[in-house]
Amino acid sequence: MREVVVLGVGMTKFGRSEHSMKEMFSMAALEALEESGLESKDLQALFIGNVLGGFEEGQMNIAPFLADEIGMRHGAPATRYEGACASATVAIRHAALMVGSGVYDLVMAGGAERTTIMGTPLATKTFAMGSHSEYERFTGITFPGIFAMVAHQYCAKYGIALADLKMSMARTAVKNHHNGTLNPLAHFKKEITVETVLNGPMIADPLQLFDCCPFSDGAAAIVLADAAKFKNKVRTPVYVAGTGQGSAGSTYRQKDLTRMAAREAAVRQAYDQAGIGPSDVDVCELHDCFTIAEVVALEMLGFAEFGQGPAAVDRGDTSLTGRIPINPSGGLKAKGHPIGATGAAQAYEIVKQLRGECGERQVNGAKIGLVDTLGGDFSTVCSLVLRRD
Amino acid sequence: MRQYPLTFNEFKQGLQDGKLLGLRCLDCGTVVVPPGAVCTSCGSSKFERDSFARKGTIRTFTVIRVGPEGFQPPYVVAMVELRDGPYIVGNLVGIEPEKASLDLIGKSVSVGARIVPPESPEGGVEGMAFAFELE
Numbered sequence: 001m002r003e004v005v006v007l008g009v010g011m012t013k014f015g016r017s018e019h020s021m022k023e024m025f026s027m028a029a030l031e032a033l034e035e036s037g038l039e040s041k042d043l044q045a046l047f048i049g050n051v052l053g054g055f056e057e058g059q060m061n062i063a064p065f066l067a068d069e070i071g072m073r074h075g076a077p078a079t080r081y082e083g084a085c086a087s088a089t090v091a092i093r094h095a096a097l098m099v100g101s102g103v104y105d106l107v108m109a110g111g112a113e114r115t116t117i118m119g120t121p122l123a124t125k126t127f128a129m130g131s132h133s134e135y136e137r138f139t140g141i142t143f144p145g146i147f148a149m150v151a152h153q154y155c156a157k158y159g160i161a162l163a164d165l166k167m168s169m170a171r172t173a174v175k176n177h178h179n180g181t182l183n184p185l186a187h188f189k190k191e192i193t194v195e196t197v198l199n200g201p202m203i204a205d206p207l208q209l210f211d212c213c214p215f216s217d218g219a220a221a222i223v224l225a226d227a228a229k230f231k232n233k234v235r236t237p238v239y240v241a242g243t244g245q246g247s248a249g250s251t252y253r254q255k256d257l258t259r260m261a262a263r264e265a266a267v268r269q270a271y272d273q274a275g276i277g278p279s280d281v282d283v284c285e286l287h288d289c290f291t292i293a294e295v296v297a298l299e300m301l302g303f304a305e306f307g308q309g310p311a312a313v314d315r316g317d318t319s320l321t322g323r324i325p326i327n328p329s330g331g332l333k334a335k336g337h338p339i340g341a342t343g344a345a346q347a348y349e350i351v352k353q354l355r356g357e358c359g360e361r362q363v364n365g366a367k368i369g370l371v372d373t374l375g376g377d378f379s380t381v382c383s384l385v386l387r388r389d
Numbered sequence: 390m391r392q393y394p395l396t397f398n399e400f401k402q403g404l405q406d407g408k409l410l411g412l413r414c415l416d417c418g419t420v421v422v423p424p425g426a427v428c429t430s431c432g433s434s435k436f437e438r439d440s441f442a443r444k445g446t447i448r449t450f451t452v453i454r455v456g457p458e459g460f461q462p463p464y465v466v467a468m469v470e471l472r473d474g475p476y477i478v479g480n481l482v483g484i485e486p487e488k489a490s491l492d493l494i495g496k497s498v499s500v501g502a503r504i505v506p507p508e509s510p511e512g513g514v515e516g517m518a519f520a521f522e523l524e
Contacts, residue, residue: 120455121457121458122458124455124456124457124458125457125458125459127457128457134397134423134516134517135423135477135478135517135519136478137516138503138505138516138517138518139466139478139479139480139518139519140453140456140457140460140462140464140466140480140518141453141466141478142453142455142456142457144451144453144455145451145453145466148451148452149449149450149451149466149468150449152449152450152451152491152494153448153449153468153494155491156448156449156491156494156495162491201454202452202454203454203455204451204452204453204454204455205451205452205454205489206451207451250478251468251476251478252468252475252476252477252478253429253476255448255470255476257449257468
């Protein structure tokens with residue numbers, strides 16, 4: 001495989017937007033192109049994450065429209081990737097594989113989503129379409145419900161009191177909200193306390209409102225290129241050192257929801273390709289769609305022993321100055337979660353961290369970063385290892 | 390063309406007849422419920438159809454307070470390990486959602502189903518959801 005370099009990244013502010021998906025993506029894409037010192041007509045292909053465009057704006061097959069919107073030449077292929085919340089990371093991985101294998105020299109990947117236009121009832125209904133349509137959907141299960149079942153199963157498996165687990169979950173929300181206050185592009189920029197979390201309305205027992213990430217609008221983009229030809233175009237080259245992706249079936253086939261085979265396979269592939277292990281990672285953006293999701297991800301990504309995720313949180317390991325800073329951007333929890341764009345925004349943050357451009361939320365001296373994005377009922381998980389020299 | 394070993398519609402009709410239909414792998418003995426194209430353990434597609442015990446044990450659960458369009462919260466969703474091995478997800482009925490607590494995990498349940506009519510006369514399919522009751 002050829003070495004793949006990141007030439008530029010771009011991202012909109014996350015939150016509620018009046019912009020269409022085409023407008024949002026254009027803003028992110030043109031920023032990424034400007035950083036790259038390139039023009040859109042130079043791009044050979046576009047890889048787009050988008051999940052619910054048909055429900056949101058009545059826009060199916062969005063990738064060609066986005067390519068045209070940013071001025072890519074007609075004839076260059078543009079493809080939508082859909083892996084629920086992991087869509088953009090899957091798009092980036094396939095873009096990197098295509099460049100690495102020599103099919104293309106210069107491409108763009110990214111994602112766009114406008115969830116808030118749907119309103120909560122339709123959004124919850126469409127999100128729930130990520131569960132098995134014959135054998136789960138009609139139970140009325142929701143994404144918060146799935147992760148609520150993770151939390152309860154975690155308590156039963158490890159013999160931990162629910163009140164103790166909920167305290168670690170609440171601390172995770174507090175930490176991510178704090179990080180969000182340091183990110184100008186975050187959906188929420190407000191400090192919260194453990195009490196804020198524990199006094200919130202119940203969404204799916206035991207998850208309360210502040211255990212859950214919001215629905216957001218936003219877009220993000222990344223320009224990838226063959227390093228041999230293009231790395232001299234950027235001052236601080238960041239490389240795609242490893243990628244991985246895994247799939248697994250519905251929750252009832254996975255059985256133990258505290259262990260996610262797709263994630264464990266994905267991150268192992270990414271670590272192996274990069275020739276690193278978890279102790280080499282300086283900073284990580286992981287998929288904290290719910291607070292319990294971050295706690296268990298710490299274990300599966302190798303940052304804590306199984307059963308010790310809550311202890312790692314309680315020790316402060318995951319804070320900006322901790323042993324392994326997690327979600328310096330604020331994560332899905334505070335930065336926001338425009339589903340099909342989320343993975344690209346995670347990659348944006350890691351690229352900025354490795355370049356040392358993150359201001360108050362900068363993780364000092366970060367050289368290797370991990371992106372972990374989870375889709376559906378952990379049925380699609382994708383990982384990226386990024387590094388600088 | 391290969392035959393699908395036990396279709397969704399046949400499985401659903403079984404539930405309406407009070408039976409939990411499923412597949413037993415002829416190569417490794419694994420029970421596959423709900424049915425699928427191949428064995429979840431060994432990948433074989435050599436199956437025999439059978440009817441399995443409508444009994445199981447709760448492995449995890451939640452109370453949904455904010456539901457998708459068309460649902461009336463609060464209601465309980467649980468994941469149950471069937472006596473014959475497979476896990477299924479369904480609704481725990483016949484209890485007050487407010488009384489659902491971690492004590493439910495490990496409790497025995499019987500397994501039935503609720504049949505859900507199509508969303509409209511013009512489209513959609515008749516669906517089903519497993520329904521569990523504490524023994």
